[in-house]
Amino acid sequence: MRLELRDITKRFPGVLANDRISISADRGKVLGMLGExxxxxxxxxxxxSGLYKPDSxxxxxxxxxxxxxxxxxxxEAGVGMxxxxxxxVxxxxxxxxxxxxxxxxKDALGTFDRAAARKRIVELSERYKLDVDPDARIESLPVGVRQRVEILxxxxxxxxxLVLDEPSAVLTPYxxxxxxxxxxxxxxDGTTIIFITHKLNEVLEVADDIVVLRRGRVAGTADPKTATRQELANMMVGRDVELIVPKGPAKPGEVVLSIEQLFVRDDRLEMAVNGVDLEVRAGEIVAVAGVQGNGQTELVEAITGLRTPDSGAISIGGKRTEKWGPRQVSNLGVAHIPEDRGRDGLIxxxxxxxxxxxxTYHEAPYSRNGVLNLKVVRERAAQGVKDFDIRTPSIDTYAGALSGGNQQKVxxxxxxxxPVQLxxxxxxxxxxDVGSIEYIHRRLVEQRDAGAAIVIVSTELDEVLAVGDRIAVMYAGRIVGILAGDDATYENLGLLMGGATYGEGTAA
Ligand SMILES: Nc1ncnc2c1ncn2[C@@H]1O[C@H](COP(=O)(O)OP(=O)(O)O)[C@@H](O)[C@H]1O
Ligand SMILES: [Mg+2]
Incomplete structure (x- = not known):
């Protein structure tokens, strides 16, 4: 069916969430809706989908x-979300x-005809290759399959x-x-689809038409056959953004981080890091790619002193640190930008x-003889807010009140x-959002160029490809391949992330 929304406006207290938005999608077409x-x-x-009433x-x-x-x-009107x-449930x-x-x-008596329902579900699942077991319990299903149950x-x-709201956020590349x-x-088969995402590649890949929203308005439309990632990003953010982080070639120096035969158990005492060897030099960015849950979290915890390895060696700047705690590691000049900033990064x-x-509150210049120097604290924090373009009313604002991008900048x-060496x-x-991503990447490259060794763990291939001078792929607790950034592609990284061995003719 053809869908048209005309001049939709919706206001929440203090926010104009939708400001006269008009979009349309034809029968059997995929409308990609892009926005931060x-x-x-x-x-x-x-x-x-009838959950909210528009103001107009x-x-x-x-x-x-x-x-x-x-x-x-x-x-009843045919809209599924x-x-x-x-x-x-x-x-x-x-x-x-x-x-x-x-x-x-329901039949006339209102009873549930399970057999009939099951038959239709099997038919639909087969017709659209959803590959869903009709008798499986929801809680036993991986998140990707649950999503297909929602589609069913x-x-x-x-x-x-059919509206799909950021469906890929929970999925592996495969x-x-x-x-x-x-x-x-x-x-x-004639279904009209609205595919919502903030990822540029996705709309280019799957959409027939693209509409970009920015701050509650339609910022523009684009044809995926001709649009570029750059145009779409600029439309999304409202200014020219650097998609490719400007960075010269790495000038690797001495080894700063050296990991040998590292084994680390997870919370369930299973071996999550299974014999990792890795060296990272001053002046280079090593990106660790992989699908979530392949030992990256435990590797980071071991390096930063949050988790004691079972065996193996970690050296930072020539010092053996595998038995150290987080404060000792941090005192060596190790910066840690944690995975879960809400839990580990900010209060x-x-x-x-x-x-x-x-x-660092207990150290100079913030404290002297155990007395906090508030003036210096405030000056430095204000400088940080300025340098990192943190959008906040003041340095006395609660961290929890900031947007995700600004929290991460803090x-x-x-x-x-x-000063950091790692x-x-x-x-x-x-x-x-794209603007904050650009900003954080620039800062990481700056640290690299100032001589720090950088490790970025990421499940996002775009990120890994944008910033990695070398890319190590983790699978099942091991590093299954290391590629030079210039040699890495979606394809070869994707294969390694799925556990295939790349470059030995065994990849399928
Ligand atoms: N139920 C709500 N109450 C108040 N504000 C809301 C509500 N839902 C969304 N907003 C606000 O409306 C704006 C648009 O949000 P949303 O539609 O969720 O954006 P998107 O899906 O593009 O990320 C945001 O500023 C958000 O905080
Ligand atoms: Mg949303």
């Missing part, structure tokens, strides 16, 4: 105006999760318009490819100034406020 965090994408789709504006389906008072009305955060099996609540499952649920309700195939076959109910001196500003950055740009 907070651009208004989810709000617009919540209006389409109109919805047309096949040229007929529709108003949805609630989600049921939207579903796969939310950013899934809403399946964990203890249900697939048949129950998909069919319950859909009226077609929409199809089961005969959705002709699962994302599978999702593209599903989307293409749905579109070929939300403390101010920016307080967070700024979290690790962490990076603090970590780089003292930087360990774990998922340093996860969840950030």
């Amino acid at each position: 965090n907070g651009a208004g994408k989810t709000t617009l789709m919540n209006i389409l 504006g109109q919805i047309f389906i096949d040229e007929t105006e529709r108003t949805f008072g609630d989600p049921v009305a939207a579903i 796969v939310h950013q955060h899934f809403m399946l 964990p203890v249900f099996d697939v048949v129950e999760a998909v069919a319950l609540g859909a009226e077609t499952t 649920k929409a199809l089961y309700r005969r959705s002709d318009i 699962e994302t490819e599978e999702l593209y195939a599903i989307i293409r076959s749905l579109a070929a 939300s109910p403390m101010t920016i100034a307080e967070n700024y001196i979290l690790d 962490v990076v500003a603090r970590e780089f406020s003292v 930087v360990i950055a774990a998922q340093p740009t996860r969840g950030l």
